[in-house]
Amino acid sequence: MRIALDAMGSDRAPATEVEGAVGALLSLDGDFELVLVGDRERIELELGRFPEAPRDRIEIVHAPQRIQMGESPAQAIRRKPDSSIVVGLNLHKQGEVDAFISAGSTGAVMAGSLLLLGPIPGVDRPPVGTLLPRRRGRILLLDAGANVDTRPHQLVQFAHLGTIYARDLMGIEEPRIGLLNIGEEPEKGDERAVEAHRLLAASPSLRFVGNIEGRDIIEDKCDVVVCDGFVGNVLLKFYESVAGFIVGLLRTEAEAANAPLDLSGIFQALDYTEYGGAPLLGVNGVTIICHGGSPPRAVRNAIRVAVQAVETQMVDHIQSRLAAAQSNS
């Protein structure tokens, strides 16, 4: 198995990517090689810091261009054919690699994946999934911000995608699907939610457990929660910030009380890097998107997720499930 890693994506590229890549090669199980895509010279320089790196499992593919955060995603993909994102995705499209990982511009990675890999039939608009920490384990939130103004039937597509992800990557045999809403009853919510509830309840191949309110997200009521990308994105960013806020309040309190507290356990429980990147689901390939501020550990974990997605044949499973869902509707 070969996995392409955009070495020029993160805020501290390529140092972060190279360190994460070496860490993954040395620590993760699985028979895989990594293709580092980006500025060859700078990558070689970083690699020089790791004499222990298994060079026979690392290939460098030169990509001189870099897509910046501010650029229009679709334009950047067309105008920069030698960017690390376009080169990496083309390697995937041509079957040279089995997955692509990037901490670069989320919009450009999404636009490039759609344009170069294409959507899986039955998926109108591929969503981004994010794993949120909760009381027990994690919950998969779909869509975390790739699509707004979604239509009810698209939330049903998200539910099918989430079912496969939870089964293949989280090991949950029959994942419970919830619909993010503002009340428990089927008639609650806006027009989209009411219709999506009806469609989800009428899908026998989904284990739909009903509406999930804001307060239920951190409870163990479902494994996958589907929503429009607007509310999903607001929620995700709010969670990231509020966790830091509350931990900060407590740290102040602990210092005032002269009760020095080891907060590492908390941070681990709330740390998104623990799970690495967010998969773009519903494209013809494995694309993993990482936070621009990802540390090496997040890159390593994203590689782990990619290896697992390839090993479990997640994309094949998504294709057959969507084909079945389409022929049943």
Next chain:
Amino acid sequence: MRIALDAMGSDRAPATEVEGAVGALLSLDGDFELVLVGDRERIELELGRFPEAPRDRIEIVHAPQRIQMGESPAQAIRRKPDSSIVVGLNLHKQGEVDAFISAGSTGAVMAGSLLLLGPIPGVDRPPVGTLLPRRRGRILLLDAGANVDTRPHQLVQFAHLGTIYARDLMGIEEPRIGLLNIGEEPEKGDERAVEAHRLLAASPSLRFVGNIEGRDIIEDKCDVVVCDGFVGNVLLKFYESVAGFIVGLLRTEAEAANAPLDLSGIFQALDYTEYGGAPLLGVNGVTIICHGGSPPRAVRNAIRVAVQAVETQMVDHIQSRLAAAQSNS
């Protein structure tokens, strides 16, 4: 000034309401009397527990019916004319009292306020405001769940209502208004957000500071954030639950480290009861909605908010502002 308090609303009614009422009369500044609306006998019984209560400032108005949480709000208002909610709102409508407070069914209080007090001209759908704790002070979130499928111009109405609330009740002379969105740029977001941004930016009487992302809510970037009630409600309920979750994680950590920690400061910072009820803004009157699980302290604080709203003539200010906004558009 006279304020009607639904004595039968909360989960522990009328004990909670009576205790909160007595506490308010004894501790709050301001020349006000309270009208307790509900089952006269049960209210008298509870009042008997407080010999210190200033009985000359308390009146009881008997209301034998009670609207339950599960009832259809609009139907319940029509079918139970002798319920504490309908009797209390009618007192307000007839000018017998200057404000109405209830911890009963939120839907019924909203439906009753709209039906009996009526909306202020220029307000299509009155929103509920909630004050969320953040790093410094609080932020007013509008709408916290009264309205879904709102239209862009209705978010502008929310911005005017929030401006008056923040000025009269929070003492902020020129409140900064933010639009909840998934990116900073004006063109980001769903169709509603893009159009609302355009309308807000074109309103000279509003101090519009632009889009506010999920992560900005707890920062000091604006005083009022407007949004559709769907995302507002999800966010509010999520915040309430996640605060408890993270504090719980920390408590476990502190116990394991044998570092007993006084968490009362945190709870105070995060405690919604500190600010009491949520105002229903844009009706012809002062209606304050409390959480069903409110403790006496929340009731006392809701009374404080009501006194302040009456003293500052919040409703008059809303009426003139909305009239001006309408004649300018």
